[in-house]
Amino acid sequence: MESPLEKARKDPESMKARILIVARKIFGEYGFHGTTTRMIAQEVGIDISTLHYHWGEKKDLYEAVILDINKDLGQSLIDVEKIIHGRPLAERLAIAIDIMTDHLFEHPEISNLILFRYFGKTRHEASLDFSVPEFYRRYRPFHGLTKDAKKVSPRARMKVLAVMNAIYNFISGEEFFRSMTHMDRDTYIVTVKETLKFILIPAFVQQEQKKEQG
16 A cells, blocks of 8 residues: 555645645754644645645654655665766766755755754654665765775764765755855855865865775
């Protein structure tokens, strides 16, 4: 039997899908506690009983949103891997940063929800953790962190987290950082990519060179 999320993803024009899209946006803006099902229903233009009919309680809809962004981000990483496979390390990183940053700026709720979950876990959220090992495996080809995707060292995991957090924070903090730097949005996005490349590419390339030399 298909879950409500599977039905929503299968039929993007359905009421379930419409509610899910709005729920992603509002949960991403206000978090679990700051969001009510009434807010979501009003944004969709339906009554609250219709929302509950399609998705059940707030925690059920929230869980679906978390699973949906997990799948969304995971598929994006798979798509990036296909493009960068076999290229030199610096080029892989540059392309990955460009594509992933664009994708996450288009869907800021992904970064917002991930950071909300880092810092605002509740008893309702405890069983909804992201499949972090999957992220390690999917990020690994970008950075050449390990040859064995099933045996990722703690040191490599920290490096993956550094990459993820750098991107997420620039996106979630866009309004604050733009006000500090006096940039329009297009300039900000370009500068974020340049900054990420400036910091991350030399660090990973130097590490790779040291491995080759020693």
